[in-house]
Amino acid sequence: MxxxxxxxxxxxxxxxxxxxxxxxxxxxxxxxxxxxxxxxxxxxxxxxxxxxxxxxxxxxxxxxxxxxxxxxxxxxxxxxxxxxxxxxxxxxxxxxxxxxxxxxxxxxxxxxxxxxxxxxxxxxxxxxxxxxxxxPVTCDYQIGQTITLRAAGGSTGPGTRTSYVLTDATGKLVKVSSAPSFSTADLTAGTYMAYALTYTDDNSIANLVANGTNTISQVTASCLAKSPALSLTICGCPTAVCVPLIVSRVR
Incomplete structure (x- = not known):
């Protein structure tokens, strides 16, 4: 060995x-x-x-x-x-x-x-x-651009209504619109989700308000259909706002 x-x-x-x-x-x-x-x-x-x-x-x-x-x-x-x-x-x-x-x-x-x-x-x-x-982050829209989406299908006619919702990444309602478009001027950069909600037009819809607390999961109605989420990435800086100075005399 x-x-x-x-x-x-x-x-x-x-x-x-x-x-x-x-x-x-x-x-x-x-x-x-x-x-x-x-x-x-x-x-x-x-x-x-x-x-x-x-x-x-x-x-x-x-x-x-x-x-x-x-x-x-x-x-x-x-x-x-x-x-x-x-x-x-x-x-x-x-x-x-x-x-x-x-x-x-x-x-x-x-x-x-x-x-x-x-x-x-x-x-x-x-x-x-x-x-x-x-x-690398792929931007769908820059802040200041209008989000314009295309909607197809869904129920239409008397007794139904469709609203379009934009939420932040946590599901909070950011914008609610009657058309598939949203302004980005007051948004911050990040990921958002867009939905189409079709529901009975009988005043039973609840929590469909972008008040800073409502989430997409809290929206209810007697008959409600929610589209799959569409993810959107928004980039850029908030639109500049010019605020005038106030000049006064020092006493």
Missing amino acids: TVEWVADSDADGVDDAIDLCPGTPANTEVNDYGCPIDLPGCDYTTSTVTLASTGGSSGSAVSTRYVLADNSGVILQINPTASFTGLSGTATYMALALTYEGAVSNLQVGNLLSDVSASCMDWSNALVFKACVQA
């Missing part, structure tokens, strides 16, 4: 020879490369991350590529500079520099870091970072 001693300086279960993140804190969950699978906080909130790179070999026969991999070691990007673009969502990444001479094999997006090989090559230690990139 041959007993081989394996060095694991940070006791993370990954041999020092293949550990791309030496010195990992104790009790950290790591991947096959000895790097943290997740980080508690966000290092970047932008879709482009540019890193600093120093040292390494140089020469006419030496090539360097900067590699971005996910937290399991799958290659996502390969670039000639230490900059990565198109990041989205929240994820933990590994950034590395690969220096090599001659031909290199399997240095391709979708491959694992461990698949890459060359007759002479060296990986840098991995820089692990977490990016939290919010999806």
Whole structure:
């Protein structure tokens, strides 16, 4: 029997020879490369991350590529500079520099870091970072524009009535209209929901008032049909209001 001693300086279960993140804190969950699978906080909130790179070999026969991999070691990007673009969502990444001479094999997006090989090559230690990139907000309307919607179907004729309701994200009635349109001049930026309410015209409708407290779920009638909610995102700043100064004599 041959007993081989394996060095694991940070006791993370990954041999020092293949550990791309030496010195990992104790009790950290790591991947096959000895790097943290997740980080508690966000290092970047932008879709482009540019890193600093120093040292390494140089020469006419030496090539360097900067590699971005996910937290399991799958290659996502390969670039000639230490900059990565198109990041989205929240994820933990590994950034590395690969220096090599001659031909290199399997240095391709979708491959694992461990698949890459060359007759002479060296990986840098991995820089692990977490990016939290919010999806861009798509605005349906800007404050000051009129919300104009299209309504189709529903009951019509004597004995029925339809009202159109705009609520905030919590369901509170913001506006009530007899037509499928709403002014945004007095609104703040945010997400709103639009509904069409069809009900019997017998004065049984209750709580259909935008008084700051009524919610869409509190609206009742002897016969009431509510359309599915239409989500609307409104962006911008409130319309400026010019208030004149009052000038008076100091006595």
